Amino acid sequence: MSLSKEQVQHIATLARLSLADDEAGDVVDKLSRIVAFVDQLKTAPTDNVIPMAHPLNQTQRLRADEVTEGDERERIQANAPAVSDGLYLVPKVLE
Amino acid sequence: MSPSAANLHLRTLTELAQGLAAGEFTARELTESLLARIAAHGEALNAFVTVTADSALEAAAAADRARAAQNPAPLAGLPIVHKDIFCTAGVRTTCGSRMLDNFVSPYDATVVEKLSRAGAIMLGKSNMDEFAMGSSNETSYYGPVRNPWDAARSPGGSSGGSSAAVAARLVPAATGTDTGGSIRQPAALTGTVGLKPTYGRVSRHGMIAFASSLDQAGTITRSAADAALLLGVMAGFDARDSTSVDEPVPDYRAGLDKPLAGLRVGIVRQHFDAGLDAANAARVRAALAVLEADGATLREVDLPHLDLSVPTYYVVAPAECSSNMSRFDGVRFGHRAEGAKDLMELYCRSRGEGFGAEVKRRIMTGTYVLSAGYYDAYYLQAQKVRQLIAADFQAAFADVDVIAGPTAPTPAFLLGDKTDDPITMYLNDIYTIGANLAGLPALSTPCGFVNRLPVGLHLVAAPFREALLLNCAHRYQQHTDWHRQCPEAYS
Numbered sequence: 001m002s003l004s005k006e007q008v009q010h011i012a013t014l015a016r017l018s019l020a021d022d023e024a025g026d027v028v029d030k031l032s033r034i035v036a037f038v039d040q041l042k043t044a045p046t047d048n049v050i051p052m053a054h055p056l057n058q059t060q061r062l063r064a065d066e067v068t069e070g071d072e073r074e075r076i077q078a079n080a081p082a083v084s085d086g087l088y089l090v091p092k093v094l095e
Numbered sequence: 096m097s098p099s100a101a102n103l104h105l106r107t108l109t110e111l112a113q114g115l116a117a118g119e120f121t122a123r124e125l126t127e128s129l130l131a132r133i134a135a136h137g138e139a140l141n142a143f144v145t146v147t148a149d150s151a152l153e154a155a156a157a158a159d160r161a162r163a164a165q166n167p168a169p170l171a172g173l174p175i176v177h178k179d180i181f182c183t184a185g186v187r188t189t190c191g192s193r194m195l196d197n198f199v200s201p202y203d204a205t206v207v208e209k210l211s212r213a214g215a216i217m218l219g220k221s222n223m224d225e226f227a228m229g230s231s232n233e234t235s236y237y238g239p240v241r242n243p244w245d246a247a248r249s250p251g252g253s254s255g256g257s258s259a260a261v262a263a264r265l266v267p268a269a270t271g272t273d274t275g276g277s278i279r280q281p282a283a284l285t286g287t288v289g290l291k292p293t294y295g296r297v298s299r300h301g302m303i304a305f306a307s308s309l310d311q312a313g314t315i316t317r318s319a320a321d322a323a324l325l326l327g328v329m330a331g332f333d334a335r336d337s338t339s340v341d342e343p344v345p346d347y348r349a350g351l352d353k354p355l356a357g358l359r360v361g362i363v364r365q366h367f368d369a370g371l372d373a374a375n376a377a378r379v380r381a382a383l384a385v386l387e388a389d390g391a392t393l394r395e396v397d398l399p400h401l402d403l404s405v406p407t408y409y410v411v412a413p414a415e416c417s418s419n420m421s422r423f424d425g426v427r428f429g430h431r432a433e434g435a436k437d438l439m440e441l442y443c444r445s446r447g448e449g450f451g452a453e454v455k456r457r458i459m460t461g462t463y464v465l466s467a468g469y470y471d472a473y474y475l476q477a478q479k480v481r482q483l484i485a486a487d488f489q490a491a492f493a494d495v496d497v498i499a500g501p502t503a504p505t506p507a508f509l510l511g512d513k514t515d516d517p518i519t520m521y522l523n524d525i526y527t528i529g530a531n532l533a534g535l536p537a538l539s540t541p542c543g544f545v546n547r548l549p550v551g552l553h554l555v556a557a558p559f560r561e562a563l564l565l566n567c568a569h570r571y572q573q574h575t576d577w578h579r580q581c582p583e584a585y586s
Binding site for chain 2: 012013014015019020026031033034035044050053055060061072075078082088090
C-alpha cells in the first residue's frame, strides 16, 4: 500500500523526527515500499498461534530492589549538551 | 624485531598466542607492527572510527611485564578491535552516528571488560552502519568502509569495519554484533569467519541497542579456533543484562578436532532457489561435499516459512528500534539542535539532524507498525509468524544437528549498487535473519571465490550448540584453505 504525505508527516511527528522538505518525498516513496513489502505477512495463516514473547521462552528475571550504584551524576552528565547545577537544561516549558 | 617475528599480521590469533607464549616476539612488537599496518591502510579502507595507539602500547607493555612475571592472562597481549557499538570507558563510542559523534561512555561494555581483563589489547574502534542499521556499511556517518578484496565494493554490514580490518590483516580479530546477519554477512563478503552466538549467550550490557530481542554480540576472526578462543572469554551470565542466560560456558576449544562422523547436516531446498547466484551455489555445494567426506551425512530439511523471515524481521526490528531510539532526545546525551524554541522542536530537530536517512526510515517504520490501528495487523502478526519460523527450526533440529547453506545471495556488491531500494538491500539477509528471529547460534566460514570475491558457508545449530558449529567449521578449515587466503594488496 502507498502512504500519503500527510500520513508520513503524522508518523514523523509521533516519532519526534523533523523531516527536511527535500527529504519528505524520498521518505514517502521508500516507506511506502517497505510497508508494501511487509504487507505479505497479512496473508500468512496464524490462527491459534501465540505471538513470540522471547526467542528462548525465557521469563523476565528480577533482581532485589537494592541500591547498587554510587553517585555518578557528574560523570554521567559530562555527556549532556547543557547542564547547570546538576540539572539538565531544556527550552522553557512554562511561561 | 627478531626475524622470526616477521609477517605477524598473517598469523591467526591462536598462532599469535603460541608465539607470545614461546617468547618469539613481545606484545609490544606485535602491537607496534599492527598499529603500523593500521596507519598505512586504515584510512584507505575507512575501517576505523578511532585508533587507540597510546593506550594499546601501554597495555602491551603491561602484558609483557605480566608474562615476564609468569602470570599472563589467557589472552595476554593479543590484539583486538571493537565495533564502535560497544561502550568503552574514556574512548569515544559513536555507533557510526552523528548523534553520538561526541559521546564518551562512563563505563565499559561487559564484552569489552571481559576481553580486557583476559589481557586482550584494544587497537581501536571499527566503523559500522549507523546504529547497526544496514547491510553494506554505507549508512555510517563516517562514510562507507571499503572491501579489501575490491575497494569499489562493500565489505558488508553492519560490522563492515570489523570484517574489513580482519580481512586486510590489520588485526587478527574483532568484535561485532548481529541483529539480522551483521556479523555473518560481512564475514562472508570479506572471506573471514563470523560467529553469532545464541541469543543471551553473550552479555548485551554496554552494547548500544538496536533491536533488543534480536541483538547478539559475537566475533569476526580468521579461523574457527580463534572464534572458540574468544567466545570462551566473552560468553557467560551477566546480571547487568536482563536477557543474559545463566548456562555454564563449555570449553569451546576442547572438541574442535573431532571428526564429523555421524553429524547430520540439513540442507534447505529453498536456499538454492532462484535468489542465489549460481556460482555461489556451486561453492556451497562443494563445501557440503567436504563435510560429507569428513563423515557427515546430508539430508534435506524443510523450513516452510523461510520466505516470510525478511518481512517478519522488517516489522519486529524497526518496532524495537523505534522504542530503543527514543532515548536520544537531545537532553541527556547525544546531538542537540541549536536554538530550539520549545521542547517539541528540540526533540524533533535534534533527532532529525542527528540521525541519517536509514535510521529515520527504520524508526518511522517501527512507529507505524506499533501505532494505534496497525499494531495487530503488523506487529502482533509478525510475532506470530516469528513463532512459526522458530517452530520450523525446532522441527528441523529433531532430524539434523546443523543446517548448512549459503550466507549471502551474492559475493560483495558495488558500493552504491543497492542504496536506491531498501528492499533489495534488506533481501541480502535472507539466509541469516532466521537465526536471529529464532535466537539460534550461527556461523559463516569462507568456502571459495566467485570472480575473485569470497563467499561464505552458513551453519546454524540448536540453542547453545556453538561448540558444534565451531567443530564443524574447524574440521572444514582443516580440509580447505579458503580462510587462509589474503587479499593481494594486504599480504
